[in-house]
Amino acid sequence: MQQVEVKLPEKAYPIYIEKGLFAQVGVLVKRQWPKIQQVALISDTNVTPLYAAQIRAQLSDAGFKVYLYTVTAGEASKSLGTASSLYDELLGDGFTRSAGVIALGGGVVGDLAGFVASTYMRGLAFIQIPTSLLAQVDSSVGGKTAVDLPAGKNLVGTFYQPDAVLIDPATLTTLSQRYLVEGYAEVVKMAAIASVDFWQLIEQIPNVAAITSHAEALIKASVAFKARIVMADEKEGGLRQILNFGHTFGHAIEAGAQGALAHGEAVSIGMVTLTQCFEHAGLSPVGTTAKLRHQLAAVGLPLTSALIGQPDFYARIARDKKNRGGRVNMIYLKAIGTPVVYPLALTALPEFVTHNLLEAQ
Template identity: 85%
Template sequence: MLQKIEVKLPQKEYPIYIENGLLTQIGTLVREHWTKVQQVALISDSNVAPLYAEKVRIQLTNAGFQVYLYTVTAGEAAKSLGVASSLYDELLGDGFTRSAGVIALGGGVVGDLAGFVASTFMRGLAFIQIPTSLLAQVDSSVGGKTAVDLPAGKNLVGTFYQPDAVLIDPATLTTLSQRYLVEGYAEVVKMAAIASPDFWQLVTQVQSVAAILDLAEALIQASVTFKAKIVMADEKEGGLRQILNFGHTFGHAIEAGANGALAHGEAISIGMVALTQCFEHAGLTPAGMTAKLQQQLAAVGLPLTSKLIGQADFYARIAKDKKNRGGRVNLIYLKAIGEPAIYPMALAQLPQFVEENLLAVM
């Protein structure tokens, strides 16, 4: 059954649709939202395009759109100013104007890149997300963040640009490798930990990789409902939306330091555990919280530790992260499941905090 979650912001409202088999309705749904758009840039990557691009292209063509498929090489390297610039050139060469639309068909990298291109080309084109990975379906496709990376770090150049719709088909998860299904689940655990005891109870039913697929629709709906609520309260991360960064301050630094050896969700898994361990030892998070997280993440094989934590480059990467605000970072910790809190800390104090509360007690 088609589920619809509304995101209502001061300047824009849009729906998020969730249903198994939704890809068979793409032409109809897109035309409902784009009555005046004719040209469509369908942006995908070398992994997803062979699976779904032709099916989507045919439906869009049958709905009256003129469709151009642009395929980038799969992987984080596609999130670059160079790739964005190449896409601008292709759009110009194909005669795209401000009345055109961009559709992202793929995971988080494609969504971030396509959204960035849509938000900046000719000062903004219509934009729709069709996320095909669990990570993108539960997190990155919702909320309007777009970005590309710089050599210094992830997502350092970007915009807030809300889509016109998000179309989620959980059936696409069956074509993901086990590793990338599991890494997306790390973000589900993050959402559940900061959202509510009820959501956490749902994720405790996941005790195997197969269970992620069995419960996919419920996990996606709970994650999207929660994230939409946070985004509606704080669209541009001025306050409350920062709680969605639970595990990310450490996670981004670990991911960058791993030089491609860790997927995003794997690094976030490690980041959540490490940070929770720090705050539990410091007495701000209840005893047993770290073990609770570890148990849920380990059940599907997610990594829990990294030797990169505490190295000089680890702190240097945190200092370069966009979450650095005037030499301070806001660390997100748990007072309880469903009760996240923000702990401001000077970057200069972070090494001692990690040494005393994590490295010295490992």
């Protein structure tokens, strides 16, 4: 079994990666939680029919009393209202601070369950079992939890590290092609900012089928890189900002699309259009955008959006929680594997995009 260790000043935890790992969930969770007896298994309407019975049986066999809570699949469940409903269910079932929460699902379930675990009675033990590629390579690692507000994504949340992350790449076979590819956009992001070696691994993915055949290597490389960044900057005070490559534009595009774009699809557009801007401005090397385009287009990811440059596009960026003092920190590539933070005044952003992207097209 492949294992990545996350070692932080106040906590260390393992990330296990192995095809077929679901057959060992009970043993692995018991190893982490020898004194816990009561477990809340939080999943959604897509994942519960696929895996909840198997995981619940594993946990029960290991001696846990398991309560399954299923939320409606989709971003709309990542809300204060859904969190409040889960608090009520936990209270009704007698959950105390000696219990644990397990997230079984994709990024929405992981963010929501993590937020509930971190806030219910000031914190319960928490384990991530991500079932989507997006969650396996990104959102399950690093301790970010959040729910959305009408004004934007992830505006209410905590930093709350899990006790373990259990990743079984076999779950990717139940994803639709669209959502497998969506997760791959985050892998491309990781490779672009990580290293030339990781990028060379990405260049071995000429089509969608290759994502699945290389899944374990892609997941391991992504998780190892993100773990290294999180260990250096747990709460995004500096270096961890580079993980937002493509996200400044991507989040605004995703919100503006009103459900028509998945997160990874919006990030794909964000990476390409942002890199176009910086290449035109002479800060990213000529050909960098073409490299990104080639890898993303090979699996059918979108590369552009008519939403860029609209008034609402800039308004959404202005509301982003990462902005400080009227400035937005954008991440560009000085080279593959060399990300750079570029602070820009929000008032200067429309001219920057218009000159370097819209007029250059």
